[in-house]
Amino acid sequence: MEIPAIEGGKPVREHFKEYFPRISEHEKQLVLSVLESGRLASGVGVFVRKFEEKFKEFVGTRHALAVSSGTAALHTAVASLGIGVGDEVVTTPFSFVATATAILHNNAIPVFGDIELDTLNLDPETIVDKITPRTKAILVVHLAGHPAEMDEIVKIARENNLAVIEDCAQAIGSEYRGRKVGGIGDVGAFSFYQSKNMTTGEGGMVTTNSEEVYKSARLFVEHGSEERYYHVLLGWNYRMTELQAALGLGQLARIEELNRMREEIAKIYTEELESLDGDLLLLPKPKKHVKHTWHIYQVLLRLENLRVDRDRIIEAVKRENVLVLVSYPRTIYENPLFQKLDAYGHGCPWFCPFYGRRIAYKPGLAPRAELAARSVVTLPTLAGMSIEDAIDTAKALKKVLIYYRK
Ligand SMILES: Cc1ncc(COP(=O)(O)O)c(C=O)c1O
Known part of the structure; x- marks a missing residue:
């Protein structure tokens, strides 16, 4: 031995x-061309729009919106469905923390189902028991690149009038029954972090077939502004740079x-x-x-x-x-943030009076x-x-x- x-x-x-x-020569040239043009920020050059066009073609959705990270994509995806204070979202406890913090970033409450041990994805059979009158969506993760069991998840969502958000950070190009992930639910969120299957260093993409979701997502990532210096909602600057998009175009092509x-x-x-x-x-x-x-x-x-x-x-x-x-190394809810039930101070959003329900993430919540x-x-x-x-x-x-x- x-x-x-x-x-x-x-x-x-x-x-x-x-x-x-490994960054190809072509990709280096694309990034260099952005540097030489001086058109670095989103909207100033052509690469962000081109990258969005190509990415939506790739996933097969009507819309794609480039953003600054996978976390920004998830935050935007949840927000663009109108999910907020007092709402619950059922999700998996076995993922990167951003899956659940995207729900908290919107002042909503993550509620955890359990996973299937063979794929480590959210087990559809553990979702129904978690649905309450406050539930607005199911947020699935296609962990490691293996798609979640979408037929059953979408069926449960439709029966209960819930939206489906797909965290596709680890699943660029994955398919479920011949359909690319990111276009099966109502909205998809991708990450192009350094370790992802294709990268822009940091970066992300929101995909959807809904014109309404796309419009609110676009507002959300651009300071909530409908036109310059006219802000209709609380938004962020989640835009992708031209440098990221140029690299993304090259990576997407291969x-x-x-x-x-x-x-x-x-x-x-x-x-x-x-x-x-x-x-x-x-x-x-x-x-x-x-x-x-x-x-x-x-x-x-x-x-x-x-x-x-x-x-x-x-x-x-x-x-x-x-x-x-x-x-x-631990489930999402075993992290101190979820044990102390305080994200914004004063126990918010868990103890927010507009939520009104008591929730605790006890050991044994999701044994698998x-x-x-x-x-x-x-x-x-x-x-x-x-x-x-x-x-x-x-x-x-x-x-x-x-x-x-x-
Ligand atoms: C499942 C999952 N969701 C969300 C994210 C967040 O993506 P990013 O690191 O681009 O913010 C990642 C990756 O880090 C992830 O693996």
Whole structure:
């Protein structure tokens, strides 16, 4: 048996390597052309509008609105549906925190369902019990690039007169029954952060088929102004720069290739780790009716068959000099913000008199999400990784798991 480096053995890799997106020559030229033109801000040049045109074509929606981040896209998506004070939104507890803070940013209350353990996505069966007269929407996340179970979720939404918001931050190009995510619900929100399947450094996009939602989203991201210096609602400056949009156009033109590379890496992880599946870990198994885009590769450890906990496994894999992550180490509601129930001071929005209901996020609220948070290990599929990088990453995890087998 191979001894892990943390126990005195030789690491899989001699040195740790960082991964960065590979920016093509064409993309560099596009960004340079913006710099040379001096047209840097949104609306001053042509790239933001072009990027929106191409992105809406790609997703297949009537509208797309470029914004400054995925978080801005989510904030805008929730706001553009008119969700606010006193409203509830049902969402997943197992995601990046921005999924839920986008609801709080609108003074509304996140209510958490639980997840399916096979996809780590919101389980439609846990939604109905959470619906109250205050519920206005369901906010789903297509986690890791695997689409949520949209037929059932949209059905529940329609039966209860709720909107559906799709957090597509990790799912650029993912498909559910042949349809791209971001155009299945009422409004979609994408992120182009550095690690995402395509990037603009920071950046995001709101997609929708609704003229009304699009109009209010556009107002929201431009200071609520209908015309210059005439402000009809409380808005923000969430605009994307021309530099970001130029890079985004270049990246979008090769998103299929970028997604294919992630798929290749995922295939390697599956091949390398298959022999441990069901025994020391559970590998992801995409549903037949989806196109997965593998933003990350999530495995769940079978802790009952291991001598140490997940954090020790992570420490040991890191000592092999490969990149390994935990997405996410706790459910959203286990974070102090959600335990102290105070976002704006005075307990708002949870204790806002316009809300009037008492809600607490107690341990055990979402047992499957809590189990996932304790046992998940995230393997990267980052642009910039080679096949060898993926093989070594899988080897490191495999070596550590076999060593710590009970
Ligand atoms: C599921 C999810 N939602 C929202 C976000 C927020 O996106 P951004 O970092 O671009 O603000 C991210 C990524 O960071 C994410 O993974």
